[in-house]
Amino acid sequence: MTASRIGQRAPQREVEIEFDGARIRAVEGEPVAASLLVAGRGILSRSFRFHRPRGLMCSTGQCGWCECEVDGVPSVRTCRLLARDGLAVRSEHALPSVGRDILGLLDWGSRLAPPTFYHHRFLRPRFLRKAYLDVLRWFGGRGHLLASRTAWKPGGELRRERVDVVVIGAGTSGLAAAAGARRAGAKVMVLEADVPPFWNPPAYGAASPGAGDHDGMDIRPGTTTLGWYGGVVGVVDRHGTFEVEAGAVVVATGTYERVPLVGGADRPGVLSARLVARLIERHAILPGRRAILVGEAESLAGVGALLARAGASVAGPYATASLLAVNGRRRVSGVRLRDGAGTRVEPADIVVFSDRAPSVELLLQAGAATAGDAAGPSALVDGAGRTSVPGVFAVGGAVGPAGRQQDAMAAGTEAAAYAAASQGGDAPAWDGCAPMRRTRFAGTPDRRHRDGTGCSVPGTPHGQSPPPGAIVCFCEDVRVREVVTEVHAGYGDPELLKRRTGALTGPCQGKYCLAALACTAASAAPDGGPGAQPDAGAWLPPTGRPPVRPVRLGDLAGAHPLAVADEA
Amino acid sequence: MVARVRDLLQPGPAPSKADVVIVGAGITGLALARELAGRGIRDVAIIERRYPGSGATGRNVARIRAMQLTDELTRVAIACQAKYDRMADDLRFNVLFYRLGYAWVLYQQAEVERMRPIVEMHHALGVHSRVLSPEDTLRRLPVLRGGEPVAGAVLHDDAIVHHDAVVWAHLEHLAASGVRLVAGATVTGIERGDDGVTGVQTTAGAISTRLVVNATDGWSSELNQLAGVRTPNRPFRREVLVTAPLRRSVDAAITFYQPVEGWFNQTLRGEIVMGVVDPAELAGVDQQSSFEFLRRTAAVMTRKAPALAGVTVIRQWAGMYDVSPDHLPLVGPTRQIEGWWQANGWSGRGMLLAPYLAELLAARIATGIAHPYLAQFDPDRFDETSSAADTSGDYYARYKQETTESRPASQPAPEPEPAQPPYNPDHPRP
Numbered sequence: 001m002t003a004s005r006i007g008q009r010a011p012q013r014e015v016e017i018e019f020d021g022a023r024i025r026a027v028e029g030e031p032v033a034a035s036l037l038v039a040g041r042g043i044l045s046r047s048f049r050f051h052r053p054r055g056l057m058c059s060t061g062q063c064g065w066c067e068c069e070v071d072g073v074p075s076v077r078t079c080r081l082l083a084r085d086g087l088a089v090r091s092e093h094a095l096p097s098v099g100r101d102i103l104g105l106l107d108w109g110s111r112l113a114p115p116t117f118y119h120h121r122f123l124r125p126r127f128l129r130k131a132y133l134d135v136l137r138w139f140g141g142r143g144h145l146l147a148s149r150t151a152w153k154p155g156g157e158l159r160r161e162r163v164d165v166v167v168i169g170a171g172t173s174g175l176a177a178a179a180g181a182r183r184a185g186a187k188v189m190v191l192e193a194d195v196p197p198f199w200n201p202p203a204y205g206a207a208s209p210g211a212g213d214h215d216g217m218d219i220r221p222g223t224t225t226l227g228w229y230g231g232v233v234g235v236v237d238r239h240g241t242f243e244v245e246a247g248a249v250v251v252a253t254g255t256y257e258r259v260p261l262v263g264g265a266d267r268p269g270v271l272s273a274r275l276v277a278r279l280i281e282r283h284a285i286l287p288g289r290r291a292i293l294v295g296e297a298e299s300l301a302g303v304g305a306l307l308a309r310a311g312a313s314v315a316g317p318y319a320t321a322s323l324l325a326v327n328g329r330r331r332v333s334g335v336r337l338r339d340g341a342g343t344r345v346e347p348a349d350i351v352v353f354s355d356r357a358p359s360v361e362l363l364l365q366a367g368a369a370t371a372g373d374a375a376g377p378s379a380l381v382d383g384a385g386r387t388s389v390p391g392v393f394a395v396g397g398a399v400g401p402a403g404r405q406q407d408a409m410a411a412g413t414e415a416a417a418y419a420a421a422s423q424g425g426d427a428p429a430w431d432g433c434a435p436m437r438r439t440r441f442a443g444t445p446d447r448r449h450r451d452g453t454g455c456s457v458p459g460t461p462h463g464q465s466p467p468p469g470a471i472v473c474f475c476e477d478v479r480v481r482e483v484v485t486e487v488h489a490g491y492g493d494p495e496l497l498k499r500r501t502g503a504l505t506g507p508c509q510g511k512y513c514l515a516a517l518a519c520t521a522a523s524a525a526p527d528g529g530p531g532a533q534p535d536a537g538a539w540l541p542p543t544g545r546p547p548v549r550p551v552r553l554g555d556l557a558g559a560h561p562l563a564v565a566d567e568a
Numbered sequence: 569m570v571a572r573v574r575d576l577l578q579p580g581p582a583p584s585k586a587d588v589v590i591v592g593a594g595i596t597g598l599a600l601a602r603e604l605a606g607r608g609i610r611d612v613a614i615i616e617r618r619y620p621g622s623g624a625t626g627r628n629v630a631r632i633r634a635m636q637l638t639d640e641l642t643r644v645a646i647a648c649q650a651k652y653d654r655m656a657d658d659l660r661f662n663v664l665f666y667r668l669g670y671a672w673v674l675y676q677q678a679e680v681e682r683m684r685p686i687v688e689m690h691h692a693l694g695v696h697s698r699v700l701s702p703e704d705t706l707r708r709l710p711v712l713r714g715g716e717p718v719a720g721a722v723l724h725d726d727a728i729v730h731h732d733a734v735v736w737a738h739l740e741h742l743a744a745s746g747v748r749l750v751a752g753a754t755v756t757g758i759e760r761g762d763d764g765v766t767g768v769q770t771t772a773g774a775i776s777t778r779l780v781v782n783a784t785d786g787w788s789s790e791l792n793q794l795a796g797v798r799t800p801n802r803p804f805r806r807e808v809l810v811t812a813p814l815r816r817s818v819d820a821a822i823t824f825y826q827p828v829e830g831w832f833n834q835t836l837r838g839e840i841v842m843g844v845v846d847p848a849e850l851a852g853v854d855q856q857s858s859f860e861f862l863r864r865t866a867a868v869m870t871r872k873a874p875a876l877a878g879v880t881v882i883r884q885w886a887g888m889y890d891v892s893p894d895h896l897p898l899v900g901p902t903r904q905i906e907g908w909w910q911a912n913g914w915s916g917r918g919m920l921l922a923p924y925l926a927e928l929l930a931a932r933i934a935t936g937i938a939h940p941y942l943a944q945f946d947p948d949r950f951d952e953t954s955s956a957a958d959t960s961g962d963y964y965a966r967y968k969q970e971t972t973e974s975r976p977a978s979q980p981a982p983e984p985e986p987a988q989p990p991y992n993p994d995h996p997r998p
Contacts, residue, residue, distance in 0.1 A: 048813065064812075073878045075812050093815075119662045119733055126657065133666045133836060141815040141838025145711065146878030158863060227859065234859035241863055490574025493619055499626070499732045507812045507882050545883045546857050550812060554877030556866030 002349060003037045003287045006280070006310050015085040019068075020097055026083040030283045031059070033066040033078040036089075038285055042268040042331055044068055044078060046094045048142065048506065049477035050107040053098065053330050055268030059275035060198075061549070062256060064475065064507045065266075067142070068092060074143025075507070075550075079275075080198065093142040099330075103139075110477070159242035163189040163218070164419040165412065166233055166246035168225050168362060171200070173396025173408040174252030177385070178217045180412025181250070186419055188217045188412075189244060191235060193549065195222040200274065201281040227546025228365040231391070234546065236555055247419025248391045250412060251363055251379065255356035255397035258375070260294060261480070261516045263325045263469040269332030273303045273354040286310045288349030292335055293317040295354035303352060315346060320355050325467070357515040358398045364544025366392050375400060376515025377541050385411025386432030391418060465523045472520050473513035475506020480520050487524040494542045497521060504542060507550055514541055572743035577620075582750045582773040587611040588933065589768050589775055591755055591791060592783035594625035595731075596911045598738035599923040600781060602659075603930030605745035613777075615770055616751045621735035624785055627855075627887030629808065629833065629841045630731040630919045631821050633670050635690050635697045635724045641896070642693050644941055648924040652729055655923070661737035663729045666836060669820035670726035671700075671709060673718055673872075676826060680720045687722060697724035711818050715872045728821060728833065731919060758795040764906025765795070779933065781909040786853055786888025788898075788912035797904045800950050801890050801913040802851040806843065807861040809884040813838030817875075830868050832876075840879060844868045857884045889916045898947035899925050900932065909933070910947040 013028040019041055026035030033044060033056045043053040044066045054065035061080040069090040070076040078089065094101040122132035165181040167174045170192035181188045223237040233244040257272040259265050271287060273295070279285040291307050293300045293316035300317045307314050324343055325336040334347040358378035360370055369388035370377040378400030385393040385406065393415045395408040421428035466472075468481035478501045486492070491500045494517075503517050504510035510517075518539040587609055590597040593616035601612050616622070634649040636642040656662045674680050683699060690697040705721040706713050742749070753772035758780070760766060767776040784791050786803040818840060821833035832842035844865040862884060870877045892898060892913035901909045911929060914921060928939040 074814060075880055119664075119736065121662075123656060123660065123662055129656065129662070130667065133664060137666075137816055137836045137838070140836060141813045141817075143812070143814050143879075145814060145817045145875040158860075226862070227857070229859045230856055232859065234862070241859070243859060488574070490577045493577075495619055495622065496577075499621075500736075505883070507880070509882055545885055546859075547862070547881060547884065550880040550882050551862075552878060552880050553811070553866045553870055556862050556881070557870040557877065 002289060003040075003042075003279075003285055004289075005038060006284050006286045015083055017083055017085075017087040017089060019089045020091055027283070028084060029082050030285075031079050032068075032070075032081045032083050032087065032089060033059075034279060034283050034285055035083050036078070037279075037287065041099075043098045045091060045142075046098055046101050046103070047266070047477050048093070048140075048475060050110045051094065051101050051103040051105075052107050052266060052477065053101070053104070053268055054266060054474075055331075056275065057259070057266075057270065058257060058272050058512075059278050060256070060272075062508060062511050064550075067507075069143055073146060073552075092144075110479070159240075160245060161189070161242060162245045163187045164247045165189075165250060165415045166191065166244050166248075167250040167252055167412070168233070169252035169254055169396070169398075170219055170221070171252060171254050171396060173254075173403065173406070174250070175217075176408035177250045177252055177393070177395050177412030177415065178219075180409035180414075181248075181416040181419075182216050182412075183409075184413045184416035184420075186247075186416035188416075189246070190217055190219040191223045191225050191233070191244070192219065192221045193224040201277040224549055224551065225362065226548055226551055228362050229546070236551055240558060241556060247422045248393065248415035249366075250385070250393045250395060250415050251366075251387075251398055252394075252396045252408070253359040253362060253398050255358055256511050257353060258355045258357040258515055259474070259512060260320055260323050260326075260353055260355070261466045261470045261472070261519065262323055263467055263471075264328065264332075265326050266471055266474055267326055267328050267332050268330070269328065269349060270326055270351045270353065273300060273352050276350070276352050277303050277306060280306045280310050286312060288332075289313065290347060290349045291315070291352055292346060292348040292350070293352050293354075294320055294323050294335075295352075299354045299356075300352065303354070307352075315348070320353070326351055356397060358400050358403075359511070360398055360514075360541070361509070361511070361544055361548045363387060363392070363394055363398065364541055365546055365548075366544075368392055368394070370541060376518055377539070378402075381406075382432055384414040386414065386430065388432055390427060390430035390432070391422065466516075466520055472516045473501070473503035473506065475508050475513070476502035478503045478513070483517065483520045484524040487521055492521060492524070494521070494540060498542050509545070509548075509550075510541070573739050576739060576743040576747075576749050577751060579752055580750070580772075582615070582753060582770050582775050583613050583748055584773070585611075585776040586613040586748070587777065588613075588779045588781065589777045590614045590781045590783050591768070592616065592623070592785065592787075593620040593749060593751065594623050594783065594785060594922075595621070595734060595738075595919055596783035596785065596914070596922040596926060597781070598735065598742065599926035600783060600911060600930060601747045602738055602741055602745070603927045604933065605742070605747055607930055607934040609930070609934060610746040612747045613775055614747065614749045615753050615755055615768070615772075615775075616749060617754050619751055620739060620749065621732065623787070624887045624889070624914075624918060625731060625735060627808065627885055628731055628919050629835075630729045630734070631670065631726070631833070632665070632729055632920050633724075633726040633821075635670065635695050635722070635726065637686055639689050639693070640944055642690060642695060644924070645920060646693065646695065647941075648920050649727060651924040651927070652727065655729075655734070655737065659737040659741045661733065661740060663733040663737050664836060665727055665729045667725050667727045668833065670724050671705075671820040671822050672722040673705065673709070673712065673822055673824040674720045674722070674826075675716060675718060675824065677719050679826065683720075683722050690724070695724060697722055709818070709820060709822065711873045711875055712822075714874045723820065726821065728835070729919075730836070734919075734923075755791060755794065758908075760796070760905065765908050777907075779907050779909065781911050781929075783911045785890040785912045785914055785918060788890055788910070790853075792910075795905060795908055797902055797908055799892075799898060799902075799910065799913065799947065801892050801898070803853050804849050804851055804889045804891050805854045805856075805886050806845065806849075806889050806916065807857060807865075807884060807886045808841055808843045809862065809865060809881050811840045811842075811879040812882050814840065814879060824872065828868065830865070830872070832869065832873075839882075840876070842869055842876075853888060855886045855888065857886050861886075889914075890918075891915045893950055897921060897925065897945050899929055899945035900938065900942055900947055902947045904948070 015028045024039045042055045045054045057065045059079045061077045066078045067075045091098040164186035165188045167178045167190045178188050226234045291312045297317045322338040327334045357376040363379045366389050369380040371380045379394035395411045396403045466480045470480045486500045498504045593614045634645045636645045700721045705718050753770045757769035818834040823831040830844035895915040898910040898913040932938045
């Protein structure tokens, strides 16, 4: 991966930042991770368990692969941190450095270390058991406790705001829903976690709104929704925390780009389409000269054109199913593709992927029913965007592929009507999607959603087995074969699978593994034990837990020196 | 062995009869089944509504503390900790028993003075706790530097375990024992004859039995009511949050009581788990997380340990404490119905106490002889008016009571005044 600047974007100011003691030139206001990429520092962290090299991948602040210690604050996502003069960035969790980490040898031994292996291996001799755990403890952890003792301002009283309809996410669907609710006369608030520098670049998707008052809609950029707390939405912004109480909630949280479930897919140089579009359009950075596109042609067209215009050679798009592996060691060197009956290797600097997985965390927290296909669980809604939980609507990407055909504006109008009806004190009638039974263990899920009651997402059987060495959960380095082993051992129930493998429990909290885990568990199920579901559509995700995004304790207590807007 | 766990977890109908039916597959139910099997009672069925460890067992942070505030409880806790120390050998499964250290951090001189006789009591029992000066406290626990000034700490070499590992260890052991686990089934009724319990009705079928153990902790009042048994236990929610993993930085499990009860410690994996208790928590089964908890915990922790301000919270959850009026569990048969046994009301100490007390309970079931330790846990020790007061979530309330009255350590703990009518499951949390 040889990233380079393509031309000048005026006006820009050069600044100097520090990375592991080296001075790096950067452009003021661009993400620190992008500056490091251009400086040839593609590896920003090492994975938790096997110390695999990781770098910039998603650019949405969700995957955590770009986490470094910045000015003494641990685990800062450098893709969301804007460069300014004198920032001191240090890599974490590597010996001696992320570039050459001798602990990377652990990856070679990873076949010998299934999840929970230490429960069975470190038993004898007894007097060494404590020492084993000391070593285990030494390997754990990433960042250091806050080194700089910058004082946090104490948090004030909890602010509470009341609106008729709160829309979470200011993408195309969210804004359409907000407009629909506004047209119906509702008081509307739109919560958007990102601040303008991080809004989607045009080549990737929707145009972004401005902040402030739009046709009576109160749009709040830089406002992170942390969770659904029984009818109230908990939020943090640069001033601290507040609660939003609303008559109806519209979840328009969109999608995550889904890392292909093949071996080597976490190598530095495997980049999301959103990131590539952002680097080229916003920061005039070409991440690599030879690009391979993987995913649906439709969603990759814009990015492909951008890459070609910037002077890269572009191959593909290839269907995700034809991708067999990503080759390389410390960075991408090429891909192995299915080619007719055989396979072939194609060299590349970067692999750009675009398949999407619905972002359903808030809906899971609310207890909304989900269904899904190989793309992972998505919200189950009726024609008006109603979920199974009264007062909760879902539009756009969170609904899955069907969200594209959805009339988000009409859903917003419905939400306004519900909020108005609930004003009277009586809960309005709710004929949203039939809820699935939330008791999973040993139970067959209620399949009412399949008999065509107006709910939109059919379950699709997933017949294909993912490669055993592919990584399902990147936070904990859980591989396909480990998930399969646990399903066969009888721990196929999603809650038990989560506890046994550690998948879904890392810092990304399942954003990058929920879909892959559902597919993998489903593929293992024909021979599976209790709780195993034979298709990904019927696989019910474990209980959703707040917060939706990682949040600093200091931010919850008051205002942070690296304020939310800096590290959005 | 592994394939047998799969058989154990395989859904199926309940057996038509069993010598013993245990309701609840948390640490209590699993440990009791293991102990019964060890004594040759293998015709045991465990009924579990969700999955093994789905209640408080899978939601706690598994601190295994020998030093307690009273003489009687410390004696029991020493045996309980020893049980965990042996568990890896007994079950051939590493439950990650690790002596992390445990510190009560004190913020008032009066607290330090109250703790001195308790430390003397510990020493008399062979627990080598010690009182640290403020300087030594900060040296031992640098995470507290820069925070509210401490008055001292009581430190002991206590342990943590991995709660899920404890569940799996028991499952693997039970899989080979002949015990049946009926998961995904709910108890719908209790059959009674003239001479006591005759059976249990479940959604997976009826089981005829003469002995039922209520091991449902947070849900024990509900189940007792189904059997027509009254207990004063009340369920209270406790919440937890966990941070992204950090390098080794906190070298003891910390608990404090001022201004409210709170605690934190670092797991072997590096995550910091923490919580600050809501003294006004209402009674009732509720496992929903609250925003207020996040805010409260952040505010208190960043005051006590400013270095924690930089850590990122990645997840929060909630579990249930089943609190009895004297904060001690109910372990043994009740005289209200023949054949109805209690193993609940753990009041937040289930992870510590259950495996060892299950051993004593199994012995009592098998032989009819009760170990002297069980006397203080007699389920019928409460009178009609006893109830868990609303402050029962506040451990400090009890601590103050015990220590300010300068009561000799050998006397039984007094029961708090009843402040509320007994918990009524028909009228849960408002």
